[in-house]
Amino acid sequence: MSNELEIVDKLIAQIASGRLAAHEKLPSENEVADKWQVPRITARKAYERLEELGYIYKIQGKGSYVKGRNQQIELVLGGGSSFTQKMQEKGYNLHSENIFCKAIKYNKKVYDALEVNEEETVFKVGRLRFIDGQPIALHISYVAQSVFGDIETAGQEITSMFAYYRSQGYSEFSSKPSIISVAFPTKSQRKYLECTQLTPLLVLESGCLDKNSGRVLDYAKIFYRSDCFSSYVITNI
DSSP: OOOHHHHHHHHHHHHHHTSSOTTOBOOOHHHHHHHHTOOHHHHHHHHHHHHHTTSEEEETTTEEEEOOOOOOEEEEEESSSOHHHHHHHTTOOEEEEEEEEEEOOOOHHHHHHHTOOTTSOEEEEEEEEEETTEEEEEEEEEEETTTOTTHHHHTTTOSOHHHHHHHTTOOOEEEOOOEEEEEOOOHHHHHHHTOOTTSOEEEEEEEEEETTTOOEEEEEEEEEEGGGEEEEEEEOO
16 A cells, blocks of 8 residues: 555656656546555545646646656756856756845845955845746846946846856956755745745755856846756855
8 A cells, every 4th residue: 555655656667657648637536545555634644645746737627637747857956157057068048037136124144255354245145047038037236336426226137147247357367165955935936936835946056256256147037947957066165
């Protein structure tokens, strides 16, 4: 007799292998219960978990179906080029949208990363990255107004921080040591990234430096939808 998680694992394996195709109708809960010799409530919970994970969807009165999987992308982390440049070099249809630019309250971790004192004003600039219309990453960059005097107004239009830095006279960049972690999305992150609360996010924290002067340009936190990426390549971090 199987349990709920074993059924979930087996169905995910069938979806991942292509044995169950996108939008294919799944067996009923009764059929699943009979096949794996479990109570119907166990089959129902397995389907509920698969729906939460984004593998299936339900149509009222018709049953459950395999959800079309997101495009699987190779993600390159680190290096001296922008996310946009990396994705475009790989031929992906990427575009970015500016979603906010606002001053933040004092945060010791952010201020220390930017090497500024508590009296200075720091703004956070958010951009949402899309590939083929699917949101795949949320980029948040923290910058000090003492370094970029026009950030309060210019920040409302920024879709690429590297392009903005170049417009400010910086041409070569390097990265601070990066931290990679995994987290589940907050309510606002779920809204932006159109994912469920059980979709793991790969979180990259880093900083951008002017290569010539060593000046800190930003501290960044980037949240990647893990289900959109097939592999990760880490360079110079």
